[in-house]
Amino acid sequence: MTVLTVPMAETGSAGVTRRTRVLRRLRRNPLAVVSFVVLALAGAIALLSPWLAPYSVDQTDFAHTFAPPGTPGHVLGTDDLGRDVLSRIMLGARASLQVGLLAVATSLVIGVPLGLAAGYFRAWDALISRFTDLLLAFPFLIMAVGLAAIRGASLGNAAVAIGIAQIPGVIRVVRSDTLRLKSLDFVAAAVVDGASDLWVLTRHILPNATSVILVQATVAIPAAILGEAVLSFLGLGIQPPAPSLGTMLATAQQFAARAPWAAVLPGVVIMGLALAFNVFGDALRDALDPKGDRR
Amino acid sequence: MARYLLTRAWQSALTLLLSTIVVFFGVRALPGDPALALAGEDRSPEALEAIRRHYGLDQPLPLQFAQYVERMAQGDFGVSIRTGTPVSSMLTTALPVTVELSVLAILIATALGVGAGVLAAVRRGRPAEWLANALALIGLSVPHFWLGLLAILYLSVATGLFPASGFVPFLEDPVDNLHHIVLPAVILGTGLAAIIMRQTRSAMLDSLSSDYVRTAKAKGLRPRAVITQHALRNSLIVVVTVVGLQLGGLISGAVVTEQIFGLPGFGKMTIDAVFQRDYPVIQAVVLLTATAYIVINFLVDLLYSVIDPRIRVTGDPA
Numbered sequence: 108m109t110v111l112t113v114p115m116a117e118t119g120s121a122g123v124t125r126r127t128r129v130l131r132r133l134r135r136n137p138l139a140v141v142s143f144v145v146l147a148l149a150g151a152i153a154l155l156s157p158w159l160a161p162y163s164v165d166q167t168d169f170a171h172t173f174a175p176p177g178t179p180g181h182v183l184g185t186d187d188l189g190r191d192v193l194s195r196i197m198l199g200a201r202a203s204l205q206v207g208l209l210a211v212a213t214s215l216v217i218g219v220p221l222g223l224a225a226g227y228f229r230a231w232d233a234l235i236s237r238f239t240d241l242l243l244a245f246p247f248l249i250m251a252v253g254l255a256a257i258r259g260a261s262l263g264n265a266a267v268a269i270g271i272a273q274i275p276g277v278i279r280v281v282r283s284d285t286l287r288l289k290s291l292d293f294v295a296a297a298v299v300d301g302a303s304d305l306w307v308l309t310r311h312i313l314p315n316a317t318s319v320i321l322v323q324a325t326v327a328i329p330a331a332i333l334g335e336a337v338l339s340f341l342g343l344g345i346q347p348p349a350p351s352l353g354t355m356l357a358t359a360q361q362f363a364a365r366a367p368w369a370a371v372l373p374g375v376v377i378m379g380l381a382l383a384f385n386v387f388g389d390a391l392r393d394a395l396d397p398k399g400d401r402r
Numbered sequence: 403m404a405r406y407l408l409t410r411a412w413q414s415a416l417t418l419l420l421s422t423i424v425v426f427f428g429v430r431a432l433p434g435d436p437a438l439a440l441a442g443e444d445r446s447p448e449a450l451e452a453i454r455r456h457y458g459l460d461q462p463l464p465l466q467f468a469q470y471v472e473r474m475a476q477g478d479f480g481v482s483i484r485t486g487t488p489v490s491s492m493l494t495t496a497l498p499v500t501v502e503l504s505v506l507a508i509l510i511a512t513a514l515g516v517g518a519g520v521l522a523a524v525r526r527g528r529p530a531e532w533l534a535n536a537l538a539l540i541g542l543s544v545p546h547f548w549l550g551l552l553a554i555l556y557l558s559v560a561t562g563l564f565p566a567s568g569f570v571p572f573l574e575d576p577v578d579n580l581h582h583i584v585l586p587a588v589i590l591g592t593g594l595a596a597i598i599m600r601q602t603r604s605a606m607l608d609s610l611s612s613d614y615v616r617t618a619k620a621k622g623l624r625p626r627a628v629i630t631q632h633a634l635r636n637s638l639i640v641v642v643t644v645v646g647l648q649l650g651g652l653i654s655g656a657v658v659t660e661q662i663f664g665l666p667g668f669g670k671m672t673i674d675a676v677f678q679r680d681y682p683v684i685q686a687v688v689l690l691t692a693t694a695y696i697v698i699n700f701l702v703d704l705l706y707s708v709i710d711p712r713i714r715v716t717g718d719p720a
Binding site: 236243246248252256364367370373374377381382385 | 413416417418420421424425428429431432539540542543544545547548549551552554555556559650657658661662669672673676677684687688691692695696
């Protein structure tokens with residue numbers, strides 16, 4: 108009987124109970140709840156930041172440059188051009204989240220089909236492996252710089268470059284899960300039943316691979332946020348005067364002697380965002396683990 | 403074994419060729435004419451023509467590529483369009499900096515990561531595990547260039563404990579050399595340690611719950627021996643894979659750290675070359691990074707069979 112219940116649990120029929128089980132596990136994990144609340148808040152602030160920010164991000168005030176945090180009217184102080192730091196951090200965090208989501212979307216759109224194909228069709232595996240090797244062997248920064256040079260440095264192009272660099276990870280995860288699922292009885296049953304490859308892949312394998320894809324996406328977002336900060340710090344990402352946490356740190360480095368505090372806050376915000384995603388990703392992986400409370 | 407080596411060699415050569423092709427044509431797709439950049443003030447058509455002829459830029463692209471591959475096979479990476487120095491001599495000054503930084507960082511990362519990973523797995527459910535996990539999560543989430551920035555501001559500038567930037571070759575003054583490189587290496591290493599720690603912990607948890615560890619415990623082996631000789635030994639495959647992957651990525655991954663600490667390494671050379679459209683340098687950088695990645699991966703594969711004799715390398719990796 109056990110042989111029968113395993114494939115049953117893998118198909119969609121038991122999906123509802125599985126989803127409630129996963130949600131229940133998440134709700135019982137205080138870290139999951141806290142990180143989710145942080146992410147929801149950050150998301151809300153990011154969405155509403157154009158209206159929430161006390162000042163316009165490029166409103167300069169040359170009479171009040173480098174105001175320290177706690178200055179009346181500028182809670183977090185002002186930068187080298189007298190712009191409000193709180194407003195720029197809000198909009199910068201919004202840009203970070205945008206890059207994170209866009210990069211991961213890019214890597215999934217390209218990586219998931221390739222991973223499915225590599226795991227399902229033996230003939231494709233070698234070809235796709237060479238492609239991932241090429242991506243892994245190619246220095247990320249050169250690709251990012253090249254893309255920025257050809258298409259212009261911008262939020263979107265930085266996100267695409269980061270997304271491309273994340274494709275190998277997606278392919279690896281999806282490929283190995285496809286290999287696992289392909290060997291299970293319900294897939295064999297579908298094939299015997301005369302289902303086409305496309306049908307098996309989209310109706311049987313992909314739905315069952317969603318949990319690994321989801322976990323991969325949650326850990327890829329913080330990596331992309333850090334990647335954006337690096338690119339913008341080097342001047343290859345979001346271009347000034349548009350606010351970005353990475354560019355704020357680059358400016359802070361220039362004026363470190365006059366305003367050392369300016370180097371602290373943008374970094375804390377980047378870390379907070381990435382940490383919330385990583386903690387939630389961990390909790391999600393534990394909750395999705397069929398082996399349950401092993402970890 | 404022979405068949406495996408052959409397959410790997412062919413795959414490696416293919417990856418190398420592909421990266422060479424991608425970068426050769428990719429670089430030429432970039433907007434901006436290097437001849438124009440080189441010409442400086444004198445932008446007459448004659449001057450531009452002379453420059454193009456001198457650097458072979460007037461030849462058809464496939465011919466340029468063939469000549470390039472031929473020269474490279476002879477170890478000639480060409481001459482920097484910007485500085486006029488041979489690329490190979492630029493590499494000989496930049497590479498040691500990056501290699502030293504990477505090796506130090508990976509040593510720090512492995513010591514910290516494996517130690518914390520083993521501790522977390524062995525002390526499951528205790529404060530030690532909790533602390534190790536929390537530190538690893540923070541290590542994964544913190545932007546390391548920011549840590550470097552703070553370290554310079556609050557350790558170097560404020561206290562003068564470490565130099566804020568610059569580099570002294572090891573052979574010139576070993577003590578001063580380490581003094582310059584220890585802070586960047588620690589910053590770079592702690593980030594990598596987080597990833598190593600998590601992988602080690604998860605592999606250790608797997609092997610600690612396996613039958614052979616139970617057997618080892620049952621026959622009365624000391625806990626320390628069970629952990630180091632049985633559980634850790636069987637987790638080494640995972641550790642070696644992660645460390646290898648990171649070392650392969652470090653040669654170009656140390657870019658930002660080098661930039662922050664003003665280390666004249668490979669990363670700085672890369673950034674300068676790309677901003678200045680220095681084709682020969684960019685090509686050498688890509689080729690070298692790809693070669694490093696391929697060689698390290700190959701060594702990792704070979705190490706597998708040393709660590710675990712049950713693994714026989716075959717031409718058909720699973």
